Amino acid sequence: MTTFTFTIFISLLYLTPTISSQTYSGNQGQWQLLQPSIGISAMHMQLLHNNKVIMFDRTDFGASNISLPGGQCRDDPNDTALQHDCTAHSVLYDIGQNTFRPLTIQTDPWCSSGAVLPDGTLVQTGGYNDGDRSLRTFSPCNDDSCDWNEEPNYLLTRRWYATNQILPDGRVIIVGGRREFNYEFYPRSSSSSTIWLELLRQTKDQGDENNLYPFLHLLPDGNLFIFANTRSILFDYKQNAVVKELPEIPDNEPRNYPSTGSSVLLPLDENQPFLEAEIVVCGGAPRGSRMLAESGSFVETLGTCGRINVNDANPNWVMEDMPLPRAMGDMLILPNGDVLILNGVGLGTAGWELGRNPVTAAVIYRPSELPERRFRVMAESKRPRLYHSSAILITDGRVLVGGSNPHVAYNFTGVDFPTDLSLAEFSPPYLASEYEAVRPRIVSVDESIGYGERFSVAFAVPEYLDYSVLSVTLVAPSFTTHSFAMNQRMVMMRLGGVRRLALDTYEVGVVGPSAAEIAPPGYYLLFVVHANIPSSAMWVKLQ
Incomplete structure (x- = not known):
């Protein structure tokens, strides 16, 4: 494990303008069809650690x-x-x-x-x-x-x-x-x-x-x-x-x-x-x-x-x-x-x-957010997803969506909602190109992390970094079916010092989850989040 001291390098804060943690504009996200048919209606889904x-x-x-x-x-x-x-x-x-x-x-x-x-x-x-x-x-x-x-x-x-x-x-x-x-x-x-x-x-x-x-x-x-x-x-x-x-x-x-x-x-x-x-x-x-x-x-x-x-x-x-x-x-x-x-x-x-x-x-x-500001309506999909559909978060922050079959058998004609064998993605607003200036990119991280152990994450930000809106999160991929994402959880880990490695590259100290009750052992997606904009994830094994 990489060692580090828990010192925040204040000079970074003087070099960066303040970035609001609520950076979303009017962007409503985006839908895209990935496959017109995968041959089955995806009633159950699970992301695995080999992507x-x-x-x-x-x-x-x-x-x-x-x-x-x-x-x-x-x-x-x-x-x-x-x-x-x-x-x-x-x-x-x-x-x-x-x-x-x-x-x-x-x-x-x-x-x-x-x-x-x-x-x-x-x-x-x-x-x-x-x-x-x-x-x-x-x-x-x-x-x-x-x-x-x-x-x-x-x-x-x-x-x-x-x-x-x-x-x-x-x-x-x-x-x-x-x-x-x-x-x-x-x-x-x-x-x-x-x-x-x-x-x-x-x-x-x-x-x-x-x-x-x-x-x-x-x-x-x-x-x-x-x-x-x-x-x-x-x-x-x-x-x-x-x-x-x-x-x-x-x-x-x-x-x-x-x-x-x-x-x-x-x-x-x-x-x-x-x-x-x-x-x-x-x-x-x-x-x-x-x-x-x-x-x-x-x-x-x-x-x-x-x-x-x-x-x-x-x-x-x-x-x-x-x-x-x-x-x-x-x-x-x-x-x-x-x-x-x-x-x-x-x-x-x-x-x-x-x-x-x-x-x-x-x-x-x-x-x-404040109660009256918590909900925001996003873009509409062109494909209804009814009974027996599912969705999961994937490594780059997109959401994979599939399934929908409200019939006893596959039925594609003569019904209001035909069986859907397609696979689509929803890109949340944080993936919009307007956030590229503050979007972090993970350069390196230990593949294995321990409970309460200190490790470091190296990451790049194209234009500027504001430490006050920086976080590192672990996400456990879910087994999703029938509208419930089993085993899904997120842990926002404790941060230590930040130091600059190069013009646009930094290293942040992180402490692994403090107990298995907070995050059971296994594979997690690790994201760096800056100004509410996440990086793509790297896989880490918590043990």
Whole structure:
């Protein structure tokens, strides 16, 4: 590790003009089509540390639009649609090359969950039918040799619409699933069993459910925040004990699948004297929306966000109004700490044929702004992204968006919202060319960093640097499906001294996250952010 002293070189500050941390102009971001078809509808996505993105759909709806390589076929007597299938239901997308190749997945991963282990292996759990107890792993490689490995019946019970969270010790907790009011761990031990979670039983609505894909966030104290339907708890998974029951979200409207809002843990700032954990839950559909939509009545989705600081002695939700009501919206933390909300519908709910009025405009939520200035409406996409769409942040700060298939099978004609096999990108305003003068570029950083250890990041800024609006952030890439980005988190790391290495090149001292509860071990995207404008990221391994 590089050593440094915690001295700020004041001379830098005298040489630089003051730059506002709120540098965005009227730029609304930009949409661009990357691939008209990748052969599948990207229901699930995960960015891997070799800058490739694994995407997959389901196996039980019939043929996809991409063949398996080398004349391979998949034979599955349990498949409900096509027992002999020569098409792929998963692809690996190369960000740098804008290319993709088919992968082989055997058991049905429909509506499943995932997390990345500290070594970079994607662990993917559950699904439907013959996949509901399956464990699948994918280990990144530098050639075309890697593919899925599967262990059918590894899980202790069915995991369909469950949620995964990576833990400080590198294990994964798998919570819930349809009619499964319990959790389990990966890897399992010889004495492993499912563990009852009463919150899930209590929050199951008759008919609608609305507690599937519960929102899970690992808190800095090591406990879990778990949100299901309208209720949330702070949970000690080590003791199987509820630490605190939080108030119901004030409007008493459901936020989880099939109402399908979204949620993020706001960035954790280690520069603050006390590390606060705030959670935001946005959107969803009013209670009963699913049954109403099934009868042809599509009601307006929810236009509110609830925000809660779980560190307060008596935590309470603060409600905010979004500019656009939305269900099935994805919430992603951007490298500068803003939250992007995109995809979804303004009427109806999740499910086949149950959504109307696509919401094509993205919205940025700025947590640190005054309440009346937090939301900004961004550019509109030309492509609706409804049920079974997904989105992830990628290395250069763009957001990859794919999927949308509100039908039982692929359907491209005679429907309001055809199945979408395309892949697009959204470039947030910070990528606009007008910010090139202050945009940092990482020159070098240690590939491996440790907890509480000091290291340095060398970076260049084309014209001038203002230390007062400089930060270094770690972002954990998410496993995104059904409007929830599992395992997503950001840590703003503590900074030390800055020194000039050359005319436009600097070195900043940084301290690694102080504990695994703040950032579990594994691969992270490291960004340098200057005047609210992020660099492209470098991969680092926290261990």
